[in-house]
Amino acid sequence: MRYTANCVHSTEDSIHDMCDNATEIDYTEFIEQVDVEQLKALFPGYDWSDGKAEDLTLKDDWAVSFWQSEFMGNPCLYVEHSRIEYIFC
Numbered sequence: 001m002r003y004t005a006n007c008v009h010s011t012e013d014s015i016h017d018m019c020d021n022a023t024e025i026d027y028t029e030f031i032e033q034v035d036v037e038q039l040k041a042l043f044p045g046y047d048w049s050d051g052k053a054e055d056l057t058l059k060d061d062w063a064v065s066f067w068q069s070e071f072m073g074n075p076c077l078y079v080e081h082s083r084i085e086y087i088f089c
Contacts, residue, residue, distance in 0.1 A: 001033050001077055001088040003042065008084065014072050015085060022069035022078075027059035030066040030077055034088050039079075042086055 007015045031039075039058060040048050047055035058064055058079075065080045071087050079086045 003038050004071065004076070004087045004089040006084055006086050010087070018069045018071045018076065018078070018087070019067075019085070022067040025066050025068050025077070027066055029068075030079070033077055038088070042079075043081065 036048070043058055046058045046061070048057075061081075063082050067078050067080060067085075069076055069078065071078070071089055074089045076087050076089045078088065
């Protein structure tokens with residue numbers, strides 16, 4: 001899946017529909033379908049040292065969760081980061 005949009009650049013109705021029908025998944029399930037390089041580009045402030053993290057990682061941030069749903073009729077995954085949804089379809 002590829003990065004498609006975030007909630008700031010979408011419509012309220014499409015985001016509400018996506019969130020209302022979402023199922024939370026774990027980080028491992030998420031990265032099975034989303035290339036880590038895309039996440040690195042979107043979230044450069046995290047430690048991406050492949051398991052040797054000394055700083056905060058995306059998967060360990062309490063303000064981040066991972067979800068599966070549909071966005072505008074398409075299967076999607078999204079990261080909720082500080083209440084912003086980053087959508088991958």
